[in-house]
Amino acid sequence: MSTGELLNIEPLELKFPFELKKQISCSLQLANKTDNYVAFKVKTTNPKKYCVRPNTGIVLPRSTCDVIVTMQAQKEAPPDMQCKDKFLLQSVVAPEGAAAKDITPEMFSKEAGHVVEECKLRVVYVPPPQPPSPVPEGSEEGGSPRGSVSDNGHLSGSESGVASRAFGESHGKSSEARDLIVKLTEEKNAAIHQNNKLRQELELLRREANKSQGGVSFMLVILVGLIGIILGYVMKKA
Numbered sequence: 001m002s003t004g005e006l007l008n009i010e011p012l013e014l015k016f017p018f019e020l021k022k023q024i025s026c027s028l029q030l031a032n033k034t035d036n037y038v039a040f041k042v043k044t045t046n047p048k049k050y051c052v053r054p055n056t057g058i059v060l061p062r063s064t065c066d067v068i069v070t071m072q073a074q075k076e077a078p079p080d081m082q083c084k085d086k087f088l089l090q091s092v093v094a095p096e097g098a099a100a101k102d103i104t105p106e107m108f109s110k111e112a113g114h115v116v117e118e119c120k121l122r123v124v125y126v127p128p129p130q131p132p133s134p135v136p137e138g139s140e141e142g143g144s145p146r147g148s149v150s151d152n153g154h155l156s157g158s159e160s161g162v163a164s165r166a167f168g169e170s171h172g173k174s175s176e177a178r179d180l181i182v183k184l185t186e187e188k189n190a191a192i193h194q195n196n197k198l199r200q201e202l203e204l205l206r207r208e209a210n211k212s213q214g215g216v217s218f219m220l221v222i223l224v225g226l227i228g229i230i231l232g233y234v235m236k237k238a
Contacts, residue, residue: 004117006038006091007031014069018081018125021073028067032059039094039103042067046085057100087121195231202227
């Protein structure tokens with residue numbers, strides 16, 4: 001803010017969010033800090049590039065006035081986004097009751113003995129505002145997307161399909177595991193049954209051998225050995 005004897009001017013830098021081929025505006029606020037009528041006039045070093053409304057006017061005592069500065073659309077950006085354009089705002093005490101139509105160039109002439117306050121304003125280009133990044137529906141910043149749930153508590157169509165596929169895969173794996181368990185159980189039961197049958201035959205052979213004369217024959221020994229080998233194989237497989 002510039003604090004002179006007549007006007008407070010804000011801001012002292014005209015900041016334009018520069019964009020090619022787009023007309024851009026910014027505003028100045030002039031505040032009359034006196035009990036007098038104050039006339040003002042705005043000049044620029046590049047009048048073809050800017051439009052100032054109003055470029056002259058009267059600020060009533062203890063009142064404010066807004067000035068709009070519009071930069072015409074530019075076809076190319078300046079080097080390094082630096083702007084050398086400047087503005088000069090002149091202010092002078094005006095006759096009481098004066099209006100904008102009463103302002104004349106002579107009112108701002110120092111040679112005529114008028115006390116003219118001057119304030120220089122810089123032009124600054126700033127980057128245009130960036131639009132907010134779109135956030136996917138159903139997701140939170142920094143988190144993973146979540147499935148949406150309808151009002152009745154059920155999953156939406158896409159999430160329901162994913163859940164169904166996952167359930168089907170899980171159910172299929174469970175069925176395979178169950179079938180394998182049943183098969184192994186059946187094989188184990190068959191081996192136990194075969195083992196019991198061999199034990200019964202072995203017991204029968206032992207009884208017959210006890211009844212025969214001359215003890216255990218050589219053939220009985222071979223038979224018992226074969227049965228033992230078979231039993232060991234069956235038990236190992238089970």
